Amino acid sequence: MTPSAILPPTLGLVLAGGRALRLGGGDKSLLAISDRPILARVIARLAPCAAIILNANGDPARFAAFGLPVVADAVPGFAGPLAGLLAGLDWAAAHRPDLAHVASVPADCPFLPADLVARLHGAAATAPAGAATAASGGRGHPVVGLWPVALRHDLRRAVVDEGMRRVGDWTARHRPARVTWPDTPVDPFLNVNTAADLAAARAVAATHPDA
Template sequence: MIALDTVAVGFLAGGQARRMGGKDKPLLSIGGQTILDRQLAATALHKVRVINANGDLSRFESYGLPVIPDSLPDWPGPLAGILSCLDWLAQSHCECDLLLSCATDAPFISSDLAFRLLQARTAENATLAQARSSGRRHPVFGLWPVSIRQDLRTALIEDGLRKIDDFTDRFSLAIADFAGHPDPFSNVNQPDDIAAAEAYFDS
C-alpha cells in the first residue's frame, strides 16, 4: 500500500536567482498565483511541509510553514537544502521518513508527484526515486529517506559533492516518468519563461 502520510515536502527556495535579477522565483506571480502557491496546492494532501530558503526568512512568513536556512555556508546548492530539510524532519518528531524535494521554480508540478515517485521506489525496492519527463531526469524532484542524511552530510562536507547526480549515483535509484503539456517540470529561469507560462494560463 502506498502511504503518503510518510512523505513530507521540502520546497527548495534557497537559490540566488541570478538570471531573474535576484527576484525570488517562488514568489513570482504566474496566472494570478505565485509559483509557491501553485506548488502548495499540488501538495495539499501532505500534512508536513517545510520551506528551505536563505537570506531574510520573513518573506515566507505569510505561508504559515516552517522556514529553514541551509545548514552549510556559501550557497552549496540544492543538496544542502535537501540536507537541511532532512535534518529538520529528523528533529521534528513527525512520522514522516521520506522527503519529497521540489524546486520552487516549476509552476506546473503534478498533484500525484509523490505518489508516483513512491510507487516507483516501492516497485524497484530502491533507496531513492527521481522524476523524468521527455527522457530528461529532474534530480531536484525526488524522494529522499531521512536515514540517508548522514551520507549526504559526508558527501557535502568531506567529499565536496555539489551535483545531485554525483550523490544519487551512489545508491539504487527508481525513475518515475511523467508526461503532459506543458511539461510538469518546466521551470522559470528567465523573464521569457514567465511570459511563456503566463501564455499557457491565459489560453
C-alpha cells in the same frame, strides 16, 4: 480517505535557496502566474504530504504569508540544492521523526503534477535505497524526488566532506527509481529561470488553466 492518509508519512520540502541571478535576483517563487505566486502553486501539489517546509536562506519573513517553517542551509556559501535537501532531511529527523520520507521539489516549477508524491512513493518502494526521482521529455529532474530520511548521513558526508554540489552525482550513488511524466501538452517540470521562462509559463497557464 484523503491522499495523505494512504501514503507513507512524508515531509514536503520546497527548495527555494537559489538566488535567481538570471532574473535579476530576488525570489523566483514569489513571481505570479495567473495571479498566484509560483510558490502557492507548488505548495498545493504537495498537499498529500503530512507537513511542508520551505528551504530558503536570508530573511524568512518574506515567506510569512505562506505559514510554513523556513529552514536555512546548514552548509555555508550557497552550496546548492544538495545543501537544501540536507537541511530538509535533518529537519525531519529533528522535528518530525514520524515522517520517514522527504519529497523534494524546486520552488520555481509552477506546473508540478498532482500525482507527484503518490507516483514517487509507488516507484521508490521497489528501489534499492527506497528513493525515486522524476523525469519528463527524456530528461531527468533529480531535484524532484523522494528520499528516506535515513540517507541524511550519507548526504552530509557528500556535501560537507567531499564538497559535492551536483544533485545527479549524489543521487546516482543510490540508484533511485525514475518516474516519467509526459511533457505534452504541458511539461510538469518546466522551471522558471529566465524572463523568457516566466513569459512561457504565463502563456501555458493562460491556455491550460488546470495545469
